[in-house]
Amino acid sequence: MTHVAPVGGTAVQDHVALAEIELCGELMIAASAAHGERLSLESIDEVLNVAHAPGPPATP
Template identity: 85%
Template sequence: MHVAPAGGTAVQDHVALAEIELCGELIIAASAARGDRLSPARIDEVLRVGEERATDPREDAPRRRGA
């Protein structure tokens, strides 16, 4: 196992960061939902399925609404 050295040399994986953010959005939506599960439509809404995605790889992270 390789651990990144301390001291500001961290490398950012933009795709991984975007996936982590989407998981967080799902967790927030699930905790606010009434009932046991999110509907497939609500999951699609939270994950912004069908929205146009950025073509610039530096913009892989999803944009927050109102930002």
């Protein structure tokens, strides 16, 4: 006997988990497009749409 979730509003969605799955998929696509090369940290940040806040100025 196969159990199937009922149609309607009973399904629970974990929006954080869905977002993480989407990001993992984007990384897999980028990695496959790299043709065996490692993705740089900058490339990963670009795929994940990560913006780094500027840090404090370097002291000499």
